[in-house]
Amino acid sequence: MADADTARLCTEIVRSVFGPLTATVTSIILTHGRLGLPQLLRFSKLKPRTVRAAILVLVQHNLLWHSQSEEEGEVFEINIDECLMRLRYGRYVWLAEQLYGKSGGEIVQLVLDHGKLRPPDIVAQLSIYDLVKAPALLTQTLHKLVDEAYLKPSTLLSHFSPREKLIRYEGEEKRKISGFPTAREVREARETAQARLTREEEEAEQVGMKRKAKDHSHKASKRKAIEEDMEVDDGVYFRVNCERFNIHIRNKLIETAASERFNESASTVLRATLKATEPRQRKLTDVRSDPTSFANVAMHLPDDVDLAAGLVLQSSKTPPTMTLVKEYLGILASADNPTPAGRAASFVSLGGSKVQVEFEIIARRLQRRVLESVARERHGHEGVRIIRLLADTGMMDEKQISKIGMMAAKDARPLLSAMSAESLVSLQEVPKSADRNPTRMFYLWYVDLQKASTVQLRSLYKTLYNIATRRQAEQEEPNLKAVLDKRQRSDVSQDEERLLTRNERELLAQWEKKREKLTVLEMRVEEAVFILRDLGTFAINDD
Template identity: 25%
Template structure:
């Protein structure tokens, strides 16, 4: 892990889990697998605090443990999962878009707790949904259970491997941990156990009601009958990443061609989303007849028009759809690796254009297509004057977006008898820009924390005023009294709060936008390395 990734991981751990967890996690990222006694001595933290921090990291899947050959336990951080914390809001928003409020809260609870049993997640979500309902309505456990089943059927949630079926945690005393019970096959990873959930969500009781009511008179919860409640569930991040990749491909096809083409590609991806692994180079071959039958019911296009669209997509220079056979009216696949490579290249071209201008972007695209060119050839093909082309090539060369290769004609490497070829290495350029994106996100987090720290007193005052107003509204206070409380925050302070809120919202939006680029670049690098290996 690079220094930039270490800094970003440290900031994310501190922001979400606190200073002690961040200290332990950062130490493990920097040094690798370490036993408990070394973590305690090197971090300067008490044994109890280190144990609690390790429990938090283990609960959220950020740390794994293994037995050393000498008989003690070593802990090792999952560096990639630490960086995935940045994508938590996107996971939650995706669940809300696909499965509504219940899906959103299920994913949110699983992310907050790391892993949960089915009954605990359903009960917690039902209680939260009930509190947000009006007219005294309650959310049935069965409705939340149905949404959870949909998430499992589409592989967005899965059983926890390793410790999932025992519910045990490894010993932090250095002794041998209990042997975990592994999930046997992939099918069981997404199978809901036979459970019976009876009841509905409960609202929180106010403090006055709690003081006035005795323990015997308080209503009891409806029973929850669970046949198998020893299974823990977690978020399947790979499935979310597969969904993000599919949405990026659909959006690219829509921008390049039209809405009908994107709907056809969406149908093909939806048909193979469960049967195709997240790192597969192609989707499963689908015949034209199967695609036609699977199109949305309200989408009225004939079979002949569908065949024409599929032919256009497979013949288009954009290598998203490919023809794999002629049976059943023709079979087609989505070229996932080529699509990701095309999206990553588009991101690289866009970054070059924003940073160096349209003429540099023209030279960059030219080098991507022609692979190797001399300076004179670049000038001729790009139709740019020699001096400008030379300056632009040197600018991109100085930031490692362009490489220069020397091919000597003679062994003495004399400049007059040497070819100097410019080229673009997309993989190395993507890695370099990925590190810059990590640095950008870390700077955005630092800036947001700085803004919050500088206005800490004003934020605390605003929270106190809001709490007073909420309590007075609950007791039926008059409008004049509420207005008097609101005036405790002066006009300049209110303007300062508005500016702070606007700045923080911009920083949050920037983080999400940069993460989109990070996801494309990471996917391209991973697919390229998988192809090489």
């Protein structure tokens, strides 16, 4: 069951796309937890036909899990992660267009609009205006999207809650243990259940491609050879693989961080390193990229790049490109600082003639930067100083913080209390005696990165909901709504300059500026959400 801010945001997302009735069903499931159809009918007070239609829509768009249990019968549960991913759908379409041209963007947009589709339906809907050339181009682009995992098959397993299956598998493994299980046996049972679930998911997603046999005739010898090739299975429904597109968003954030830390040339070298290993990047949970050679990195550099512009060279003669690439990779790896601090500030790691991008180290640094920006906005530079001091040093008491942080004790005490109320810092009690008397205890402050990220993530969800509500309220203003409805007319849309008055055009221009500002703000907040939620899985895995 989701918290209040997440539930409101998911309900608003569903309402803006599928209407108020489907949003009502979504809100009830998010508020009460997973429910069966009789409970949904009783809580929603809607007609059975309406509730069934809403359930079908949510299942079609991968927003609803359903499962069968002996105690409760068939129950439904909202897929919160898939619902929140809808905020990035526009960016997914843009990325597909950048990678595979206009046809790639159209295919991804069509699949996102319908939830899941079969290849013949995709080709048929997009080639209605060009029945000669379009089908071949769309089929080729669709093959690339499926082959490189931007589209993945929608199987029966994808409609069941993985959390429920994991609990059931873990229970089966624990029942195999005789006697009282130890902590090691419980951990091994959990790992075995997770490996079983992962194996099932990987096997289920192998149905997207099938082998076909082609006959090639040789004109001279008249002999035929049969060659096996892969093609997209026309009988499988495909959906968009959000994680594959999220990898591109992560890589862009890494490039931006390198550009801010060093310069554009270092960012270009890091971008080439990411592109060299991009085809093998399939999951956001990868700790680091696959190793690649320096020569492979140099091959992915743009032809017109001037790497020498970002370095201070001893001589006027420009060194070879490979020498410059090695120099930049050494800077990105913090080769001049072989200490834990240098390791924590690196972007890549070097091993012989191979280089790897350190995703986990960069993600932790980006996550910490988001928390520091929150502390700076709410508590000033003193709050950032405390966050950095505790994150670098570990647990400290109040006197040590005020002394090392060069702050007066009367200023540090209320600041720590305020930051503790927002979970930016946490308090650990260490008793001096067995009676745990509060007067005989050490009180140590520290930064719990996972707890702070979780609390700030809820605050960001609340901000996203407020942005969506503000946009909807602005759009429902009577004067603006009348002008927007007028612009929807076919005659007005073809000649707005002549059929709209000057006041109406000015009102529309003001609305476009407001909507643009709200969209930019939404993108910035969503970027922080991506860092804390999607890149914050490393901290969860460590626990």
